[in-house]
Each structure stands twice: as C-alpha cells, then as structure tokens.
Amino acid sequence: MRQLLEIAEDARRAKYTVAKLGTNDKNRALLAIADALEARADEIIAANAADIENGRAAGLNDGLIDRLMLDKKRIAGIAEGCRQVAALPDPVGEVLWMRKRPNGLNIGQKRVPMGVIGIIYEARPNVTVDAAALCFKAGSACILRGGKEAFRSSMCLTKIMREALASCGLPENAINLVEDTSRETATQMMKLNGYLDVLIPRGGAGLIRSVVMNATVPVIETGTGNCHIYVDASADLEMAKNILVNAKCQRPSVCNAAESLLVHRDVAAKFLPMAAEGLAGDHVTIHGCARTTEILGDAILPATDEDYGREYLGYEISCKVVDSLDEAIDHINRFNTGHSECIVTRDYDASQRFLEEVDAAAVYVNASTRFTDGFEFGFGAEIGISTQKLHARGPMGLNALTTTKYIIYGNGQVRS
Amino acid sequence: MRQLLEIAEDARRAKYTVAKLGTNDKNRALLAIADALEARADEIIAANAADIENGRAAGLNDGLIDRLMLDKKRIAGIAEGCRQVAALPDPVGEVLWMRKRPNGLNIGQKRVPMGVIGIIYEARPNVTVDAAALCFKAGSACILRGGKEAFRSSMCLTKIMREALASCGLPENAINLVEDTSRETATQMMKLNGYLDVLIPRGGAGLIRSVVMNATVPVIETGTGNCHIYVDASADLEMAKNILVNAKCQRPSVCNAAESLLVHRDVAAKFLPMAAEGLAGDHVTIHGCARTTEILGDAILPATDEDYGREYLGYEISCKVVDSLDEAIDHINRFNTGHSECIVTRDYDASQRFLEEVDAAAVYVNASTRFTDGFEFGFGAEIGISTQKLHARGPMGLNALTTTKYIIYGNGQVRS
Incomplete structure (x- = not known):
C-alpha cells in the first residue's frame, strides 16, 4: 500500500x-x-x-x-x-x-x-x-x-x-x-x-x-443548495407553476432542485392552489407558513425557521407568503446557501432588483433553477458547483x- | 467595546x-x-x-x-x-x-x-x-x-x-x-x-x-517571496548585473526583492565577479555553493539548503552555479515560494521554457522581479500579492x- x-x-x-x-x-x-x-x-x-x-x-x-x-x-x-x-x-x-x-x-x-x-x-x-x-x-x-x-x-x-x-x-x-x-x-x-x-x-x-x-x-x-422560487405579484402564474414543479420534482435529490417557494401575497390565494395541485402529482409535502395554511387548509404542515433552512433533497418543500419583493429578497439572503434562486415575474424593476440583490451563484428570471449545471451552462463538463465566492x-x-x-x-x- | x-x-x-x-x-x-x-x-x-x-x-x-x-x-x-x-x-x-x-x-x-x-x-x-x-x-x-x-x-x-x-x-x-x-x-x-x-x-x-x-x-x-534571478549561458551580462543589483538592493525588505542568484556554469567565471562587484556597493553578503566560492574566494559564506529556502529580506543573497537551464528550473521549483522569478537570456528557447515551466505568480524575461506590484502592473492599487493559486x-x-x-x-x- x-x-x-x-x-x-x-x-x-x-x-x-x-x-x-x-x-x-x-x-x-x-x-x-x-x-x-x-x-x-x-x-x-x-x-x-x-x-x-x-x-x-x-x-x-x-x-x-x-x-x-x-x-x-x-x-x-x-x-x-x-x-x-x-x-x-x-x-x-x-x-x-x-x-x-x-x-x-x-x-x-x-x-x-x-x-x-x-x-x-x-x-x-x-x-x-x-x-x-x-x-x-x-x-x-x-x-x-x-x-x-x-x-x-x-x-x-x-x-x-x-x-x-x-x-x-x-x-x-x-x-x-x-x-x-x-x-x-x-x-x-x-x-x-x-x-x-x-x-x-x-x-x-x-x-x-x-x-x-x-x-x-x-x-x-461545493454543493448544498437551498434554492428558492419566488412568485412575484406580476408573475405569469402558469409559467410559475411549470417552473416550480420542474425545479422541485424533475430530480429532487440534486443540489439545484428547489427547496422553498415564496409567493407574493397579492397572488397567493390564486397561485397556491395551482402550486399545490402541480406538486400533488409527485405527492410533495408542503411545509407552509400560517397564511399558506389559511389558503391551502390542513393538509399543509406548519413551517418553522428550520424548514426554511432545510435542503430536503426529496419530495418536500417549504412555502411562505411574503408581503413584498423586499421581504422575498431578505428571506432568501437569510436562508439560502448561495446556490440558485429564481424570480417569476413580468415586472421589469422586480427582475432587475432580484438579479442585483439576491446573493447567490446563479440568479434566474423566469427559468427553472435546475439549469445550474456545467453542461447546461455550456462548459461541456462539470467538476462540481461552487457555493463559495473565491476562485x-x-x-x-x-x-x-x-x-x-x-x-x-x-x-x-x-x-x- | x-x-x-x-x-x-x-x-x-x-x-x-x-x-x-x-x-x-x-x-x-x-x-x-x-x-x-x-x-x-x-x-x-x-x-x-x-x-x-x-x-x-x-x-x-x-x-x-x-x-x-x-x-x-x-x-x-x-x-x-x-x-x-x-x-x-x-x-x-x-x-x-x-x-x-x-x-x-x-x-x-x-x-x-x-x-x-x-x-x-x-x-x-x-x-x-x-x-x-x-x-x-x-x-x-x-x-x-x-x-x-x-x-x-x-x-x-x-x-x-x-x-x-x-x-x-x-x-x-x-x-x-x-x-x-x-x-x-x-x-x-x-x-x-x-x-x-x-x-x-x-x-x-x-x-x-x-x-x-x-x-x-x-x-x-499572500506575501513571502523567495525570488530568483537566473543568469543563462546566453545572457547579456551587463543587463544581468543591472537586474540582479536592482532586484536585490533597490528595496531588500519587500517580497518581490531577489533572494537567490543562479548562474549557468558557462558564464559563472565571468559573471560572478561582476555580480559580486555590483552587490558590494550595498555590502550584500553572498552565501554561495562550492563553485561560487571557487570563483569568488573566501569572502563567500557557504550556502546550505536552508539558505536556498530563505527569504532574507535584507542585504544577503544565496548563489548557486548550475549546469543547465533544467537544473535552474528544477532548483527554482523546489525552493521558491511561487512569487516572482526571472531569467536573463538572449536565447529564445530558454526564455520560452522558463516562462512555461517555472511555477510562480510572475515569471520574467530580462526584467527585475521588483515590478511584481499592483501599481506597476497597471491595476492602480494593491491589497497584497497572492502566492496561492486559488482566486x-x-x-x-x-x-x-x-x-x-x-x-x-x-x-x-x-x-x-
């Protein structure tokens, strides 16, 4: 030896x-x-x-x-x-x-x-x-x-x-x-x-x-990804649902899969049932805030700060209704692991602010976080995904x- | 507090x-x-x-x-x-x-x-x-x-x-x-x-x-610099002397100052007395190999491996006569700290090989190592000099x- x-x-x-x-x-x-x-x-x-x-x-x-x-x-x-x-x-x-x-x-x-x-x-x-x-x-x-x-x-x-x-x-x-x-x-x-x-x-x-x-x-x-999908007040809700379901369910065991959903309060009542329906196809467990539970009912488990910080790597997701883009950005910068974050929006200013202010390796407007990958980015190979800022x-x-x-x-x- | x-x-x-x-x-x-x-x-x-x-x-x-x-x-x-x-x-x-x-x-x-x-x-x-x-x-x-x-x-x-x-x-x-x-x-x-x-x-x-x-x-x-000047067989010896004296003596307390001189055996008998004369202006102590001592006489202190690894940061220098460019490159890659290295040469192949094979942050042909500096490189500022390879x-x-x-x-x- x-x-x-x-x-x-x-x-x-x-x-x-x-x-x-x-x-x-x-x-x-x-x-x-x-x-x-x-x-x-x-x-x-x-x-x-x-x-x-x-x-x-x-x-x-x-x-x-x-x-x-x-x-x-x-x-x-x-x-x-x-x-x-x-x-x-x-x-x-x-x-x-x-x-x-x-x-x-x-x-x-x-x-x-x-x-x-x-x-x-x-x-x-x-x-x-x-x-x-x-x-x-x-x-x-x-x-x-x-x-x-x-x-x-x-x-x-x-x-x-x-x-x-x-x-x-x-x-x-x-x-x-x-x-x-x-x-x-x-x-x-x-x-x-x-x-x-x-x-x-x-x-x-x-x-x-x-x-x-x-x-x-x-x-x-490298690696850990507590990735968020934020559905803005102005989002195309069908697009948001597709992106959410893809990011959560297409391959839930990987680091670029979504682990948390944030929804603007103005569209929560309309979007959350759509989201729940989309996620139900894969029997995704939702850990939601009080307002989520109000809308979706008792099938929802209560979300704690621990949930917001978790990388489930499986068919579970945390969910929070937020009052504003600011709250969404603050929440993400507090709980994320610096991997991949997405806003679904039709609002120009919201898209620019999200791209600018969210602190992560990859920040998306209107696309699934699942694309964070060396091959998808066109590098032809991947040795890993860095979540640090050096090198x-x-x-x-x-x-x-x-x-x-x-x-x-x-x-x-x-x-x- | x-x-x-x-x-x-x-x-x-x-x-x-x-x-x-x-x-x-x-x-x-x-x-x-x-x-x-x-x-x-x-x-x-x-x-x-x-x-x-x-x-x-x-x-x-x-x-x-x-x-x-x-x-x-x-x-x-x-x-x-x-x-x-x-x-x-x-x-x-x-x-x-x-x-x-x-x-x-x-x-x-x-x-x-x-x-x-x-x-x-x-x-x-x-x-x-x-x-x-x-x-x-x-x-x-x-x-x-x-x-x-x-x-x-x-x-x-x-x-x-x-x-x-x-x-x-x-x-x-x-x-x-x-x-x-x-x-x-x-x-x-x-x-x-x-x-x-x-x-x-x-x-x-x-x-x-x-x-x-x-x-x-x-x-x-950041920082430590055991920097070498290698005087190739084909070097312009006057240029080599100027570069050596500048790299060693212009400001010996800094990390980009030269700490070691390597001389090709074919020019050692001619160059070493020129080098010693140039360095004498600042009373630089020379720690030389046996062949250096043969040429320069008993004023030279014997050089050990410890000398070759030292960053003197003062008016001292180690000196070695080498048989070939290969020996110079091997010696540098063994003892250097990955900071700044210089070859003085008129030979095209030697310059290319030195640039390619010496493992350091900055590799020079025919110029003083003292230029390794954010201002001299045109960056307008400097927070330090990295001697690692990441970032x-x-x-x-x-x-x-x-x-x-x-x-x-x-x-x-x-x-x-």
Whole structure:
C-alpha cells in the first residue's frame, strides 16, 4: 500500500510533466483510458461485485447500492465521459490579456495548470474516472479519495487509468487514489500544504463541512443548495407553476432542485392552489407558513425557521407568503446557501432588483433553477458547483481547475 | 467595546447596502474620508503618540516604531491614497460574458461584490485606511484586525472613516475594526464562517502561516517571496548585473526583492565577479555553493539548503552555479515560494521554457522581479500579492476583491 505522503510526493513530481503535455498527448491518453475501461469491464465488474457484497453486508440502503453499482452499460457511460473530456477545448495556455506598460514591459496573464488537485468524494466509483479525466485535461495531477464502500471499484478503475497512461508513455502518477481509507488519512489529506494546490469535496453536506472545517489547504466549497422560487405579484402564474414543479420534482435529490417557494401575497390565494395541485402529482409535502395554511387548509404542515433552512433533497418543500419583493429578497439572503434562486415575474424593476440583490451563484428570471449545471451552462463538463465566492462560483468546468500566472517580457527594465 | 460577533453581524447587515451603492456614492464617501483624515490629523497624531509611547516602553525596535509612526505628511499620503482609490474604475457590475444557449436562456457572468472581507495585518496604521478604502470601492464591508501596537491609531482612523460614511448618509458598519486585540479573538475571526466571505492576511510569514493553518473561512495567502534571478549561458551580462543589483538592493525588505542568484556554469567565471562587484556597493553578503566560492574566494559564506529556502529580506543573497537551464528550473521549483522569478537570456528557447515551466505568480524575461506590484502592473492599487493559486495569483487589485455571479434571463424554460 502506498502511504499518503508517498502518493503526495509522486503526484508533485508528476505534475511538472503533466503541465507540459500538449493537447494531443492529453487527448490520446484520455481516449486510451476510455478504451481500456471498456476492454477491461469484466475486471471492473468483479471488483465492484466485492464492494456491493460488502455494502449489502454492511446494510447500505438500495439507493447507496445503486450509486455504487457498475455494469457494462455504466462502464460504457464512464468511458464515453472520458471521450467527451478529450473532445473539450484545452483550457491551458490561453493568454487572457497582455498589455504594454509605459516602461516597455509586456505583461500578460496566462491560464496555466493548477498543479496537484485533491478530490474527496463519496462511494460513487464513476467520480473516480470523471474527476481524474477533468484534472488531467486541465494539466494537473490529482489525488482522489473516494468513499471506502467503493474502494475496490475505485482502485480497479485507477489501476486501469494508470496503466493506460503508462502505455502512452506518460507518468502514471498523474492519477492517484488514496489507498488507506481511514478517516485519519482523509484528515491528513486536508492538511497537505505544499503538495495540494486545491482540495474539492464532492458529496453531501457532512462531507463538505468536514473538509471546510479541517482543511488547511485551499478548498472550493461545493454543493448544498437551498434554492428558492419566488412568485412575484406580476408573475405569469402558469409559467410559475411549470417552473416550480420542474425545479422541485424533475430530480429532487440534486443540489439545484428547489427547496422553498415564496409567493407574493397579492397572488397567493390564486397561485397556491395551482402550486399545490402541480406538486400533488409527485405527492410533495408542503411545509407552509400560517397564511399558506389559511389558503391551502390542513393538509399543509406548519413551517418553522428550520424548514426554511432545510435542503430536503426529496419530495418536500417549504412555502411562505411574503408581503413584498423586499421581504422575498431578505428571506432568501437569510436562508439560502448561495446556490440558485429564481424570480417569476413580468415586472421589469422586480427582475432587475432580484438579479442585483439576491446573493447567490446563479440568479434566474423566469427559468427553472435546475439549469445550474456545467453542461447546461455550456462548459461541456462539470467538476462540481461552487457555493463559495473565491476562485469559482457556480458550475465549475475545466477553467475552474486552472490558475493563471503573469508572464512578463522585458528588455532589461529595472525599477527606479 | 463591540464584541467580534456583534461586529460580524453589523458587517453582514451593512454589506447589502454597500453592495448596492452606485459608483458616485462610493467615490463621494472616499473623498469625504480623505478630507476628514486631513482635517482631523491632530486627533490621529495624538492617538498615534500614545501607541508610539507604549511601543517604546515595550521595546519595539526603530524599524517597527517607524512603521507605526504617523505625522501630517504621512496622513496626507494616506488621504491621497483614498482619493486615488476613488479615481479608479468601479469593478462592480461588469458582465464578463453573456451567451444565448440553444434553449433560449441568456446566461451571463457578472462581477459582483464579495460581501464581507476580513483583513488581518500588523502594526501599520496606514493599512487600516488603505484596506478599508479598497474593500469599500469593491462594494464590500470589511472587518479589519490590525496589530495591537497600532490599536489606538487604527481605532482613531476607523472612527473618522465611520463618521465620514455616516456624514454621507451611508452605513458606518461598512468599515469595522476588531476592538478586542487578543490572540483568541484573532483566531475566532479566522473561523467566522457564514460571516466572512474571504480573509486576507497581510504581513510577515508567521502571521500568514497562522492564518493559513487556523482559518476555516476562505483565505488568500499572500506575501513571502523567495525570488530568483537566473543568469543563462546566453545572457547579456551587463543587463544581468543591472537586474540582479536592482532586484536585490533597490528595496531588500519587500517580497518581490531577489533572494537567490543562479548562474549557468558557462558564464559563472565571468559573471560572478561582476555580480559580486555590483552587490558590494550595498555590502550584500553572498552565501554561495562550492563553485561560487571557487570563483569568488573566501569572502563567500557557504550556502546550505536552508539558505536556498530563505527569504532574507535584507542585504544577503544565496548563489548557486548550475549546469543547465533544467537544473535552474528544477532548483527554482523546489525552493521558491511561487512569487516572482526571472531569467536573463538572449536565447529564445530558454526564455520560452522558463516562462512555461517555472511555477510562480510572475515569471520574467530580462526584467527585475521588483515590478511584481499592483501599481506597476497597471491595476492602480494593491491589497497584497497572492502566492496561492486559488482566486487570485500575483498582485491583487480591486478585481481580486470581487466575485462573480451568473445571471440568467429566461422566458419560462424548464429542464427536460
């Protein structure tokens, strides 16, 4: 077993080689990885079967087992993901600007690889390949630490990726999996200053919080989304209903799903029954304020501040009638997690104020919050959705996995 | 005395108002602050005198006392700094890009204020105003925590700034100074998750390390610079000498000053005596490798790995003769702090490889590392120099104090 520090040293050495690779070499390696994953599907399925057997024995629920499970079709999907990453434009090398200063220095800002990227995630073997491919395309080495329930699967996938790199004459240490799945090693990884240039947690709120609280290396906080739909007094109520039902029910387990409905009092009596009818199709439980209950009756559960702060990730929603746009904005800025927020309105000023004053990564007028996604935004890929304000905010594509350096061309300038 | 959590709540409330301010309102307030600082110079000087008296009693050295000291001229300089910040373009509101997606959504990325910015710094009262002005212009509230030796001065400056804001009808809680100067409160500030959007330490290596190791809020690591001048085999040796002497001696106490000289073996016998002669003008002590000593003789102290890793911040330099460009790049990537690095060369390939392969915020060909500075780079201001790769790398101007949000204009789109 490679110890974490050994892995960190290996990755640090490999990063210089990876950073220098041309686009063609990186793409060739990604395609070789994709082919190897498909060719060796039986090997992956065997390793995965052991994980699943252990998982069942440990009492994992069906949802978790499903997330863990790999079959030929899913492996083909993972391989296809690698091919898609190969097809994306290379972010490395772009000069964002270059200017000539009065003293004759030409100063430019160039996009360059990050170096070594750490990813901590849960028991989803597909993330192992997905994250490795994105980091590699962005010119960085990676250190992956997946959930221990998927360890055999992830180890097998990593072995295949590393062998594919080696078969292309590239350093296998560009892609590394933490082999010791203890919690202590995860904590040690969060403190790998001098080795890790960034650490990105992907997963549930508990995992993300643990990384944010323990890490001493730079972190990009991702994920939790307490997203609101605010139905303004002037809203097209049919549109509002469609957006609400889509944002809540189309895939309720994801972070860009709506968790809370705010309705202007002027349209509450008309809209809330429409909303309830729309949500009833998926048996959504409504936690409403007193005015909601007045309108919808006793089928509504009472909403507390705790409800307004909750990310249900299921068929539940909190609901509040507000007196004004101001109250809606204040409520959102108090309870949201800085992810995605939507106003449904026909009023120009309301739309402008909402866009301006709501503090979130993505602010929508008249569209479902479900669009907050790297693919939907046109980035071609997504490593996660940042809910912090540093470095990257919102869906993160390949650019978010790079940094910049200043390049300065002089001819003998000294400072006076 | 306002407690830290009280200040944090106040700042969080104020941030929404500050974020909405128009450019004219912000500039008017900055000019009012500048005027008030000059008008109340006597008050500031009196507070400062108490700090200086305490400082002398506590045995602060002359350098620290000088950094602490304020007089009419320095106060005028600080006020002028505010006027310069007022004159800078407002970074807030710029839409970096907007694209129409196939589904008709118009998605744009807009530059918006950070929210609440924390700055931890040492006993330099000028930083109190400088940092507050930059954060304010960038549309954010700030919480400042300065060195306790300058507390009375900083408190007086903060009081004047807050009263100037109030006189303009703006929330004084946009600018806050931590009033409890204990170490415990500083540590508590580093963990103000949910209040602070970013924390920037400005100061020496010890302060920065303490923030990086203790903070749970996002941090931008600034500062330490172990900067190298590499004199290539093909270098114009006169130019190399000028650049070396400027980078080492023009202001040796700052982070962009050179700390280490690397010389290609082919020019070592010719260049090292030129370098030694140039550095002798400022009595620079040279810590050299064995080959350096062979050429320069016994006046040279032997260099250890510790020397190669040191930021002397004074009239000392480490020196190594290298066999190749590769060795120079490897040495720099091993020992540097990711700040500023320079090659002096006439060789095209060497210049390209150095720019590409050296891992640092600013990489120079044929110019002094002393140019790594927000003003020299044309940003008009500087809050610090980032040596990390996340969010901002290199000199940070107003843009580095902002974040972005995605704004999405739809007309009823839902996800299928």
